[in-house]
Amino acid sequence: MSIKDEKRSLVADNEPVVPLEIKQGPVRPFVVSEPSKQLYFARSFHSTKERLLVAGLAIFTCVVRLYNLSQPNEVIFDEVHFGGFASKYIKREFFFDVHPPLAKMLFAWIASFAGFDGSFEFKEIGDVYPATVPYVLMRSLAAVAGSLTVLLLYFTLRASGVRIWVALASAVCFAVENSFVTISRYILLDAPLMLFIAASVYCFKKYELLPTNSLQSFKYLVLTGIALGLSASAKWVGFFTIGWVGILCLWRLWFFLGDLSKPVSSTIKIAAVKGTVLLGIPMIIYVFFFYVHFQTLTNDADGAGFFSSEFRTTLEGNKIPGNVLAEVGIGSIVTIRHVGTMGGYLHSHDHQYPAGSQQQQITLYPHLDGNNEWIISLYNETEPVTSFQNLTDGTKVRLQHSITKRRLHSHDHKPPVSENSDWQKEVSCYGFDGFEGDANDDWIIEVDENLSAPGPAREHVRALETKFRLKHAMSGCYLFSHEVKLPKWGYEQQEVTCAHSGRPDLLVWYVEGNTNDFLPKEAERISYKPSSFFQKLMESHEKMWKINKNLVESHVYESLPSSWPFLLRGIGYWSSKHRHVYLLGNAILWWSVSSFIGIFAMIIMFELGSWQVGKPILQDADVVNFHIQVIQYLLGFIIHIAPSFLMKRQMFLHHYLPAYYFGILAFGHALDIFVNYIFRNKKAIGYALIFGFTASTVYFFNYYSPLAYGSLWTKDLCQKSQWLSGWDYTCDTYLDSYDEYDKIDFSASMAAPAVTSYADINALIEDESYEEVESFEAIMNKPGDKKFLDQNGNPLEPEEVERILKEQGGKIQKVEEN
Numbered sequence: 077m078s079i080k081d082e083k084r085s086l087v088a089d090n091e092p093v094v095p096l097e098i099k100q101g102p103v104r105p106f107v108v109s110e111p112s113k114q115l116y117f118a119r120s121f122h123s124t125k126e127r128l129l130v131a132g133l134a135i136f137t138c139v140v141r142l143y144n145l146s147q148p149n150e151v152i153f154d155e156v157h158f159g160g161f162a163s164k165y166i167k168r169e170f171f172f173d174v175h176p177p178l179a180k181m182l183f184a185w186i187a188s189f190a191g192f193d194g195s196f197e198f199k200e201i202g203d204v205y206p207a208t209v210p211y212v213l214m215r216s217l218a219a220v221a222g223s224l225t226v227l228l229l230y231f232t233l234r235a236s237g238v239r240i241w242v243a244l245a246s247a248v249c250f251a252v253e254n255s256f257v258t259i260s261r262y263i264l265l266d267a268p269l270m271l272f273i274a275a276s277v278y279c280f281k282k283y284e285l286l287p288t289n290s291l292q293s294f295k296y297l298v299l300t301g302i303a304l305g306l307s308a309s310a311k312w313v314g315f316f317t318i319g320w321v322g323i324l325c326l327w328r329l330w331f332f333l334g335d336l337s338k339p340v341s342s343t344i345k346i347a348a349v350k351g352t353v354l355l356g357i358p359m360i361i362y363v364f365f366f367y368v369h370f371q372t373l374t375n376d377a378d379g380a381g382f383f384s385s386e387f388r389t390t391l392e393g394n395k396i397p398g399n400v401l402a403e404v405g406i407g408s409i410v411t412i413r414h415v416g417t418m419g420g421y422l423h424s425h426d427h428q429y430p431a432g433s434q435q436q437q438i439t440l441y442p443h444l445d446g447n448n449e450w451i452i453s454l455y456n457e458t459e460p461v462t463s464f465q466n467l468t469d470g471t472k473v474r475l476q477h478s479i480t481k482r483r484l485h486s487h488d489h490k491p492p493v494s495e496n497s498d499w500q501k502e503v504s505c506y507g508f509d510g511f512e513g514d515a516n517d518d519w520i521i522e523v524d525e526n527l528s529a530p531g532p533a534r535e536h537v538r539a540l541e542t543k544f545r546l547k548h549a550m551s552g553c554y555l556f557s558h559e560v561k562l563p564k565w566g567y568e569q570q571e572v573t574c575a576h577s578g579r580p581d582l583l584v585w586y587v588e589g590n591t592n593d594f595l596p597k598e599a600e601r602i603s604y605k606p607s608s609f610f611q612k613l614m615e616s617h618e619k620m621w622k623i624n625k626n627l628v629e630s631h632v633y634e635s636l637p638s639s640w641p642f643l644l645r646g647i648g649y650w651s652s653k654h655r656h657v658y659l660l661g662n663a664i665l666w667w668s669v670s671s672f673i674g675i676f677a678m679i680i681m682f683e684l685g686s687w688q689v690g691k692p693i694l695q696d697a698d699v700v701n702f703h704i705q706v707i708q709y710l711l712g713f714i715i716h717i718a719p720s721f722l723m724k725r726q727m728f729l730h731h732y733l734p735a736y737y738f739g740i741l742a743f744g745h746a747l748d749i750f751v752n753y754i755f756r757n758k759k760a761i762g763y764a765l766i767f768g769f770t771a772s773t774v775y776f777f778n779y780y781s782p783l784a785y786g787s788l789w790t791k792d793l794c795q796k797s798q799w800l801s802g803w804d805y806t807c808d809t810y811l812d813s814y815d816e817y818d819k820i821d822f823s824a825s826m827a828a829p830a831v832t833s834y835a836d837i838n839a840l841i842e843d844e845s846y847e848e849v850e851s852f853e854a855i856m857n858k859p860g861d862k863k864f865l866d867q868n869g870n871p872l873e874p875e876e877v878e879r880i881l882k883e884q885g886g887k888i889q890k891v892e893e894n
Contacts, residue, residue: 091118092115092118092119092234092237092238092239093237093697093698093701094112094114094115094118094697095697095700096108096697096700097112099336099337101336102336106334106335106336106337107331107334107335108335108337109328109331109332109334109335109338110287110288110335110338111284111285111286111287115285116285116286119234119235119236119237119285120234120235121234121240126240129240129244130227130230133226133227133230133244133247133248133251134223134227136248136251137222137223137226137227137247137251138219138223140251140252140257140777141219141220141222141223141226141251141257141260141261142216142219142220142223143785144785144787145212145215145216145219145261146211146212147785147786147787148650148652148653148655148657148786149204149205149211150201150202150203150204150205150650150652151198151199151200151201151202151203151205152201152262152649152650152657152786153201153262153264153647153649153650153657154263154264154265155198155201155211155262155263155264156198156199156200156201157173157198158179158180158183158263158264158265159183159198159211159214159263160197160198160199161173161180161183161184162180162183162184162187162192162194162214162263163184163187163192163194163195163196163197163198164194164373164377164379165180165181165184165188165194165372165373166184166187166188166192166193166194167193167194167375168372168373168374168375169373169375169377169379170373170374170375170376170377170379170380170391171373171377171378171379172379172380172382172383172619172623173620174620174623174624174627175265175310175311175312175620176308176309176310176311176312176362176365176366177309177365177366177368177369178268178306178309178310178365179265179268179269179309179310179311180265181365181368181369181372182217182268183214183217183263186210186213186214186216186217187209187210187213187214190210190213191210192208192209192210193208195208196208196209201650202650202652211263214263215261215262215263217267217268218259218260218261218262218263218264218266218267218268219260219261219267221260221267221268221270221271222256222257222259222260222261222267222270222271223260224271224274225256225260225267225270225271225274226247226250226251227247228271228274228275228277228278229246229247229250229274229737229740229741229744230243230244230246230247231278232274232277232278232281232741233246233247233741233744233745233748235278235281235282235285236281236701236705236741236745237701237705237745237748238744238745238747238748239748239751239752241763241766242744242747242748242751242752242766243744243748245747245766245767245769245770246740246743246744246747248770248773248774249662249665249740249769249770249773250665250740252662252773252774252776252777252778253661253662253665253666253740253773253777254660254661254662254776254777254780254781254783254784255659255660255661255662255666255729255730255733255736256270256733257777257781257784258649258657258658258659258660258783258784259659259730259733261784261785262649262657265310265311266730266733268310269307269310269311269313269314269734270733270734270737272303272304272306272307272310272314273303273307273313273314273317273734273737274737275299275303275306275307276300276303276304276307276314276317276321277317277712277738277741279296279299279300279303280296280300280321280324282296283296283297283300284324284328288346289346294349297349297350297353297354298353298357300321300353300354301353301354301356301357301358302357302358302361304317304318304321304354304357304358305357305358305359305360305361305362306361308358308361308362309361309362309365313716313734316715316716316719316734317712317716317734318354318355318358319715320711320712320715320716320738321354322354323711323715324708324711325347325350325351325354327708329343329346329347332346363613366613366616367609370390370609370612370613373391374391374392375391375392375393376388376391376392376393376394376395378443380394381418381420381442381443382418382442382619382623383418383615383616383619384607384615385397385413385588385604386604386605386606386607386611387607387611387612387615389603389604389606389607390606390607390612395444396444396588396604397411397588397589397590398603398604399601399602399603400539400540400588400589400590400601400602400603401539401590401591401592401595401599401600401601401602402538402539402540402541402590402599402600402601402602403464403466403536403538403539403592403595403599403600404452404466404467404536404537404538404539404542404587404590404592405452405464405465405466405467405537405592405594405595406452406453406454406457406461406464406465406467406473407451407452407453407461407464407465407592407593407594408451408452408587408590408591408592409449409450409451409452409478409589409590409591409592410449410450410452410539410587410588410589410590411444411448411449411450411587411588411589411590412448412450412475412585412586412587412588413585413586413587413588414440414557414582414584414585415527415543415581415584415585415586416557416558416579416581416582416583416584417440417557417558417559417570417582418442418559418619418622419440419441419442419557419559419569419570420440420441420442420443420448420570421440421441421442421444421445421448421588422438422440422448422450422475422484422555422572422585423438423439423440423441423445423447423448423569424436424437424438424439424447424477424480424482424484424505425437425439425447425480425567426479426480427565427566429492429502429504429566430492430565431492432489432490432491432492432502432504433487433489433502433504433506435485435504435505435506436477436480436482436504436505436506437492437504437505437562437566438484438503438504438505438572439562439566439567439569439570439571439572440557440569440570440571440572441569441570446478446479447477447479448589449477449478449479449589450475450476450477450478450484451475451476451477451478452467452473452474452475453473453474453476454471454472454473454474455472455473455474455517455518455519455549456472457474461594462594463594464592464594464595466536466537467521467536467537468521468523468535468536468537469521469522469523469535469536470520470521470522471520471521472518472519472520472521472549473518473519473520473521474513474517474518474519475519476507477505480505481507481509482505482506482507482508483505483506483507483513483517484503484505484517484519484555485503485504485505485506485507485516485517486501486502486503486504486516486548486550486551486553486574487501487502487504487516487551488501488551489501489502489504490502491503491571491573492562492566492571493560493561493562493563493571494558494560494571494573497573499575499576499577499578500553500556500573500574500575500576500578501551501553501573501574501575501576502573502574503555503572503573503574515549515550516548516550518548518549518550519546519547519548519549519555520546520547520548520549521537521544521545521546522544522545522546522547523535523536523537523542523543523544524543524544524545524584527543527584528541528542528543528544529541529542537587538587538602539586539587539588539589539590539602540586540587540588540602540603540604541586541602542586542587543584543585543586544584544585544586545583545584545585546585548574551574551576552576553574553575553576554574554575554576554578554583555572555574555583555585556572556573556574556575556578556582556583557570557571557572557573557582558570558571558578558579558582559622559626624725625723625724625725626725627725627726628724628725628726629726630726631726631728632648633645633646633647633648633728633729634726634727634728635727635728635729636727637717637720637721637727637731637732638721639802640717640729640731640732640736641666641669641670641673641732642667642670643660643661643663643666643667643729643800644800644802645729645800645802645803645804646658646659646660646661646729646802646803646804646805647659647728647729647730648804648805650786651805651806651809654788654809654810654811654817654820655782655786655787655788655789655809656782656783656786656805656806656809657783657784657785657786658783658805659729659730660780660783660784660803660805661729661736662773662776662777662780663776663799664769664772664773664776665740665743665773666736668743668769669736669739669740669742669743670739672739672742672743672746673710673713673739673742676706676710676742676746696753698748698749698752698753699749699753702745702746702748702749702753705742705745706742706745706746709738709739709741709742709745710738710739710742712735712738712741713735713736713738713739713742714735716734716735716738717732717735720732747766747769750762750765750766751763751766779793779797780797782794783805788810788814788817789810790810790811790812790813790814791807791808791810791811791812792812793810794807794810795807
């Protein structure tokens with residue numbers, strides 16, 4: 077029999093579920109761990125009919141995902157960040173982000189391919205895209221990724237035993253899942269991430285269908301490793317997918333150990349190969365893309381301020397001091413850097429605290445600046461310094477700010493932000509012309525020998541090499557800083573205090589910049605040793621972890637993980653010109669998935685109880701496969717959502733989508749068992765019910781599509797759509813009927829600048845296109861003389877102006893007369 081004939085015979089019945097093969101061993105029966113040939117061919121598509129169905133699914137998905145990508149023609153939501161990062165890649169300007177680089181680089185590569193020079197910086201939500209920005213092509217990347225994810229879901233369901241029509245229905249439901257449509261239309265990381273996760277799941281499911289030692293199974297194992305590496309390189313969520321694959325490998329390894337036909341040595345070899353491929357390949361890919369990231373971003377920029385000076389010296393155009401005088405002494409003009417945080421340099425400026433002592437502010441500032449410079453003198457200096465004198469452990473000094481001439485000072489006042497901490501005191505700059513200082517200006521140097529470089533740096537203060545603490549002589553507290561920001565009056569720079577019981581690592585400082593006129597020109601000089609690639613890699617991850625963990629500020633659209641399965645609220649992405657983009661899931665599918673998870677948990681508990689009392693369970697091949705696949709996919713669901721409950725950072729609905737994808741895969745098996753077990757003898761009814769369910773998800777998507785596409789809607793339809801109070805998109809901006817939109821010249825309004833704050837209105841007032849206008853406050857105080865108009869030319873009262881300002885991207889035009 078030829079190979080073709082063998083394949084035809086294996087797939088003749090087109091049955092993708094076969095009973096487990098159980099053999100009798102010398103002592104006990106055992107499950108044969110290797111899949112049969114029949115299983116692989118039955119779960120692959122070979123027929124012309126199925127190919128046509130997949131082609132139809134692809135066309136349908138592309139229509140849904142690629143529709144009208146040019147609108148809105150403004151920057152929305154996190155396009156500010158990820159479009160901006162693409163711009164920086166093209167200009168090779170270093171930036172910092174909490175996510176790995178791959179997905180951002182994909183957008184940069186496609187934009188560069190289209191000729192984008194990076195001049196548009198994606199600064200604000202609502203900025204209109206100029207013709208020079210290939211934003212439609214960049215969005216197309218996300219849309220194509222989203223479309224491929226739909227096809228992969230279909231192939232994955234087929235590979236795990238779902239019948240053709242049920243897999244197709246599940247894929248159609250996924251194709252019109254509003255949340256996935258929304259994330260795959262814009263320059264966001266989620267669509268590429270979901271594509272790589274879906275590819276990882278599919279490749280591993282195909283691997284499970286093949287004989288372990290076959291070349292084809294090794295091919296899919298390698299492809300799984302590549303897909304896992306790509307997913308981890310797009311977002312750290314990909315590491316959860318690696319964990320899921322690892323658990324499934326342990327699951328299968330358990331059956332290998334129980335398979336009496338398979339020697340233990342073979343199982344150990346298989347485990348070693350899997351571990352090498354599924355951990356080694358992703359790690360190589362992950363590191364490789366960081367290497368490309370560092371090789372691309374070679375120019376120093378503001379984003380480098382988060383990193384150490386050793387890191388920054390590897391960037392072109394950096395202003396990190398080099399060839400610095402090694403010896404620090406009395407009369408040195410120095411910059412002092414904090415070791416324990418990313419805050420940067422000890423800094424002061426000619427602005428006062430609004431409370432407390434109301435003396436000059438002391439902060440940490442991450443950028444190089446003249447206000448970082450301090451002059452070192454002895455605490456009791458009465459005569460001018462005439463020669464160089466080292467600073468040793470125990471030296472009592474004063475630090476005078478080189479620009480304002482005030483001295484570093486502490487006293488018994490509460491700190492400006494950490495005012496409830498009894499163990500911290502305010503640090504300020506104090507002094508005036510002719511004032512010689514007082515005892516509260518005195519600080520004692522304590523050299524930390526353990527942290528300082530070996531040799532003379534432990535005996536006296538040397539730039540870069542000596543790590544030291546500054547002890548306040550009067551009170552005994554130590555100069556301290558932590559990751560607490562001052563309010564806007566302190567320019568959101570990092571708070572500096574004097575701490576009696578601060579963490580030891582937050583009390584340590586070192587001198588970076590150093591000049592001293594009493595040292596000869598040939599005096600020893602020192603520079604930072606540039607970081608190696610692996611040092612940069614480790615430092616980047618340390619900063620990514622720390623910043624990610626500290627994203628704790630409240631956000632208007634944040635939500636708790638416990639609310640995600642219930643779709644209690646969405647996320648506002650953009651609002652302008654009577655339109656919204658709002659991330660909202662397809663409630664029909666969303667709530668069905670959540671309900672199924674709860675029902676399945678109850679089924680498992682009931683079955684465990686039945687098994688305990690001796691009743692037979694899992695006798696049918698379809699039921700066995702249903703349990704295996706659903707448990708595996710729900711493990712993926714749990715692995716991808718559980719860490720969210722441990723995170724203290726801001727959380728949003730889109731963080732649920734990777735877990736939700738696994739939930740949809742499990743739900744696909746629920747639909748399959750519904751038809752092929754519950755309605756086994758009346759499949760026509762089962763398929764009719766599934767068709768009705770699919771039609772309802774399509775209807776829901778179509779009704780709510782204006783929120784995904786940012787298209788026109790009516791106020792009445794919008795208000796009827798708000799099933800839950802947490803679906804907090806604004807309906808008031810929509811007009812009462814579609815006919816009213818015909819009266820609006822959208823081409824003119826599209827060119828209007830976005831107004832999102834009072835400062836923006838003031839900027840518009842100063843613009844040449846507005847004639848002889850007064851300040852915003854004056855206009856608003858005289859509404860009878862001058863008014864703002866909406867896009868329809870209708871006057872706006874002050875209250876309406878304020879409301880529009882609160883909506884991102886609201887447009888306001890001003891006219892001279894009523």
